[in-house]
Amino acid sequence: MAGKRRTPDPGRTPNPGRTPNPGRNQDPGRPDRRRGRLAARAAAAARGAAAAGRRATAAGHQASARASAAGRLGTVSAGRLGAASAGRRTLAAGRRAAAAAGRRGLAVARGETARRLGRLAALTLALAVLVVVLYEHGDVPSAAARPAAGDPRAATAPQGPGRAATRPRAAPRPPAAADGRAGAGERTVRPAKPAEVAAAWYAARHGLPRNRVRALQQDRLSARRARVLVLADAGKGRLRTALVHVRLGPSGWEVR
Amino acid sequence: MTLRRGRHPARQGRGRRQDAGPAMATVLVAYLVAAFVLLATVYALRPHRGAAPPAPTWDYQRETVALEGGGGFNAYARWAVRSTAWLTRGSIERQRDVHRLSPLDFLAGEAGARALAGWRERHRLPLQGATLVAAAGLAAWGTMRRRPGRVWLVALLVLLGLTVLVTRPQTATRLAGQAGVAVPNLVLRGGVQGDPSGSVAATPGAGATQRTIAGRYWTAFVGEPLSRLQTGTTVLATAPPAGKAGVLGFVRGRVTAVGDWAVGRRGLERAVIATLALAYVVPFALLLVVLAMLAACAQAMVWLLCLAGPLVAPLAVDPRRRRAVLRLWLLPLAAAVGLLACSALGALVVVRAAELAHAADAYLGMLLAGSTAPVAVAVLVVRRLVRRARGQDGSGQPKVIVARGGVA
DSSP states (O other), rough: OOOSSSOOOOSOOOOOSSSSTTTTTOOTTHHHHHHHHHHHHHHHHHHHTTTTTTTTHHHHHHHHHHHHHHGGTTTSSSSHHHHHHHHHHHHHHHHHHHHHHHHHHHHTTHHHHHHHHHHHHHHHHHHHHHHHHHHHOOOSSOOOSSOOOTTTTHHSSOOOTTTTOOOOOOOOOOOOOOOOOOHHHHHHHOOHHHHHHHHHHHHHTTOOGGGEEEEEEEOOOOOEEEEEEEEEETTTOOOOEEEEEEEEEEEEEEEE | OOOOOOHHHHHOOOOOOOOOOOOOHHHHHHHHHHHHHHHHHHHHHHHOOOOOOOOOOOGGGGGOOOOOOOOOOHHHHHHHHHHHHHHOOOOOOHHHHHHHOHHHIIIHHHHHHHHHHHHHHHHHHHHHHHHHHHHHHHHHHHHHHOOSSSSHHHHHHHHHHHHHHHHHHHHHHHHHHHHHHHHHHHHHHGGGGGGGGEEEEEEEEOHHHHHHHHHHHHIIIIHHHHHHHHHSSSSSTTTTTGGGGHHHHHHHOOHHHHHHHHOOOOHHHHHHHHHHHHHHHHHHHHHHHHHHHHHHHHHHHHHHHHHHHHGGGGGGGGGHHHHHHHHHHHHHHHHHHHHHHHHHHHHHHHHHHHHHHHHHHHHHHHHTTTTTTHHHHHHHHHHHHHHHHHHHHHSSSOOOOEEETEEE
C-alpha cells in the first residue's frame, strides 16, 4: 500500500503530502504561494471529511508526514527527498509487518490449539511429578519392621488362624484380682521399642543376623516419630551406621 | 380422542431389567461363592506360614482339661469334655480371628504385596518409564483430540490407580485388611452398648469386651462342667486357670466327696454330665463357626473389592459405565460390609444368648437343688388337676358333630 500511487480522489487532495505547507510559505505578496496555502487548507478540509472512514488515522499521519516533507521542499533538493521518503516507507512497512506478525502470533496464542498445548504441558508435568513421587515413596519390599523370627516377643505372640492354642501356657502370670473380673491379671504384650524395630528392620533389609545390628542412639522427633542410629557389623571389620526413621502405627512402631 | 398404542408398562420394566444385567442378589451370591472358593484354595495351599499378628493370651487358652480315673465311663467323659473344650475353643478362636485379621490378607495378601514390591524394585526403571510414557500419551490423546468423550480420562485414572497399587502394595493390602477388621470391631463396640448386662458394656475397647464375653462363654460351657466332673460342684468354674490345681488339691484334702469325684469314682455321673455338656455346646459352637465363616467370606470380599477400588472407581467417570460400577463394585462392597456387620452382630447375639441360657439353667438348678422330686410331683399334680377341670367343663374336649353321611 505504501509503495503504490493511488488515483486521485475527487473529495480530497490528489497528493496531500505534496501540497505546499502553509506554515512555511509566509510571504503574502506572492499569489502562487497564496494559492498554495489555500490548496493546503482545502486538503486539510478534505482530510477532515475523510476522517470518518476506517483509515482516517493512518491517512492523517501519512498526510502530515508528507506535508512536513513537502514543507521542506523549499530547502531540500528533489533527490534527497526521494531517498529519505523511501527509507521511511521501508521502515514503516517493516513496523507494520512486525505488528501484523505479532497480531497473528497473539491470535494463534489465544487460539484453541495453543490452549490445548498448554493444557497438555500442564497435565503432563503434573502426571510426571505424581508418578515420580509415587515411585520415590513406594513401599519397601522387605518386611516392614516386623519382629525377627528369633525375637523373644514371638513366644508370647501369635497363634495363626486355624491354630488353636490347646495347651496351657507355662509362662508365669500375675495373680488375678480378688473380684474375679475378666481381664484382671492380664499379661499385656510388651510393645516393641523404636530401637528394636529399627535394628530388626535394618538387619532384615541387609540380610544380617539380628545380633549384629544394634541401636546406638535414638532421637524422638515427635510422639509418633523417632530416628534411630543403628550400627551394623557386616563382618571382617566392616562397620556401617545408618539412620532409620520409625513411626508409631496402629500395630506399634514400624519403619515406613 | 386418539388412543396411542404403546408398550405395556410391565413389559417395559421387564425389558429394562434384562438390559441391566444380573440381579443384585445373583451378583452377591456369585461374589460370595467366589470368595469362599478362593479362601478355601488359599487355606489349602497355605502360601504363608509365618507368624500371625500378636494376640494376648486369654484365660481359656490356659485352661487344662484333664480328668483322672480309669474305666470306660471315665474315658468317655474325658473324650466328651475334651470335645466340648475343643468345640468351644474353636468357636471362640474363629470369632477372635474375625476381629483380629482379614484371612485373605494374612494368608496371601502380605506375601503377595511383598513379592510385588520386590519385583517393582527390580524393574523400577522400565516400569517408571513406561508409566510416564503411557501417562503422557493418554494426556496427549485427551487434550489434543477433537471428538468429545472421557475414555482417555478413564484410562489415565486407571493407570494412576494401577501405579498406586504397584508402588504401595503393602499399604494397599494392609488398609484393605484393616477395613475388614474394623467393621466387626465397630459392631462389637456398638453392640455391647445395648447389652442389658452393664458389666460387658463397661469394659473399654472391643478387645476387652470380646475377652469378657468369650471368658463367660467358656466358663459356662467348659469351666462349669469340668468343675462338676472334677469336684461335683462348680467351685472351680470361676477360679483362675493357673490356680485351679491348687484349689482342687485344697478342697480334696478337706472334703471326701470331692476326692471321690477327683479320682474318678463317679464314672457314670461323669459320663452323663459330659454328654449333656457336649450336647449343649454343639448348636451354639456350630452357629458361631458358621457365622465366622460367613464373616471370613465377607472379609475376603471386602479385601478384594477394596483392592480393586483404584482400578474400578475411575470407570465411574464415564457415564456409560457408571451403572456397571455401581452394580458390580460399589453395591457388592456395601453389601459385603453389611454382611460382615450382620455376622459380627449375630455372633455377639449368639454368644450372649448361649451364656444367658446357660446362666438361667444354672440358676434354676440352684433353686431346684435337692428339691427336684417334690417339684416334679407338684407339677404332675397341677397338670392332672388342670386336665380334669377341662374335662368337666367340656371346653377342653373338641366338639364332635355327627352329621348324616359323615362327620363334620
